[in-house]
Amino acid sequence: MTVTVLMPFKDAARYLDQCVQSLNAQTHALFHVVAIDDGSVDDGAEILRKRLRRPLTLLSHAAPMGVSASLNHGLAHIESGLVVRMDADDIAHPRRIDALVEAMDVPSRPDAVFSWYRYIDSRGRALPTQPCPSAGIAQYAGDLLCIGNFISHPTVAFRRESLRDGYVTDSSAEDYATWLAHASTWQWAFTAENLLKWRLHSQNQSLMVPRDPGSLSEHLALCWESTGMSxxxxxxxxxxxxxxxxxxxxxxxxxxxxxxxxxxxxxxxxxxxxxxxxxxxxxxxxxxxxxxxxxxxxxxxxxxxxxxxxxxxxxxxxxxxxxxxxxxxxxx
Incomplete structure (x- = not known):
């Protein structure tokens, strides 16, 4: 299964070195990185060019276009079978890509997989993380998404063919809106391995209430209707x-x-x-x-x-x- 890491970033030079080191240390031998510089004013792009020891496609925006636009720009340049999400401020476990490939390379052919993680702060220090759920929760992903976005976007990998139309673009919660849009059709897998150090800091998009829910309410309504509750x-x-x-x-x-x-x-x-x-x-x-x-x-x-x-x-x-x-x- 061919693999591409999809990584948008903006002014992430402070954290990119650790992120790149974790990508260089992956036990999975062959993968490509598509990185999208969304209007950075620091030297993050130069750090990637100089220090990443994997094939790199580096795209750039003269002015910031936002996360969903950056993700879809990157997806347009990906033809591999499996897309692995990564954020430039996070740190991947050396076995992360191998573990995600193993979870996806099964007869049931799930559309996407997410893993467990550990929180770290801006300095890389461990933070309390909620207990890891049972592996069996994946088959109830649609119901659980009705209550909230329990799937950490940077831990996800998905089949390129399953997201042909790209991310939902009219919501600031592009990941949650996208999971909801596919809640009735996607089959999820989950691995309980701790495969990512997820950095929490003041600029985390995932910590912010959606500023512009857009179609999020519409997708959430359909998700609830699928449970028989309007x-x-x-x-x-x-x-x-x-x-x-x-x-x-x-x-x-x-x-x-x-x-x-x-x-x-x-x-x-x-x-x-x-x-x-x-x-x-x-x-x-x-x-x-x-x-x-x-x-x-x-x-x-x-x-x-x-x-x-x-x-x-x-x-x-x-x-x-x-x-x-x-x-x-x-x-x-």
Missing amino acids: LDPQVLSAVISPAGNSLAVLLETDRTIGALVSRLRSTSPPAGAYAAAIHSQWQLRALLAASRDGRRSLVGALHRRGDTKGLLRAALLAGRRQVHARHRPSAP
Whole structure:
């Protein structure tokens, strides 16, 4: 199976050296790198040219065009069977490409695979990472995507033929929108190997709420409909981002997600457990977004449902806010 690494970047010189070293250290012998410089003003492109010891196609934009446009520009220059995503600020395990090829080179011919990862900070220091889910969650990817984007984009590899039309371009959450657009047709695979050090810093696109959801809501609505549940547009909006929604909408969204989690628990306990973890992340975002009275109502709803994890998160959040208030400087 021929392999190409697809890597857009912008002003990533600070991290590119470690990224390139990890690509040079891959045990997989033959692969190509297509890198897209999206209007950088630093010397990242020069670092790639000088230090990467693999075949390189380097594309460049005179002015930034955005992640989805850069990804599709790169895809247009790829003819290999397997496309491996990589971000310029991350570090790949030496066996990463080999492990992804092994996961894809099976009789069932999955369309895409994602792996587990470990968080690191801007200096490369290890950060806490949530527990690795069961390998069996891949077959429930469509249901899990209804709750949130649990698939880390930099860990993904996909068949070129499965993404002939490229990434969704009208959403700032191009990866989530693309996974949702193919939720009913793609077969996913998952490897529990920790194959990537995923760097978290202030410029991470994945840490930002979509500034322009675009068609994300439309794709999410279709994904929920495939589960037999049609959602009100306000609830769909709250699934994507709890901020700015009324208490009534937040409570209805929490109830709706909880119903899907319960269904998954009865079908597959491992998938249900992971769905509950994604739900807990949404609850924390909702608690952060809610007013003080809204937070009390959400906590009450969690208590009535017996959601001990959600209550623990709420207690931790309340304690953190009290500490912050106690240490806030007094007005002059």
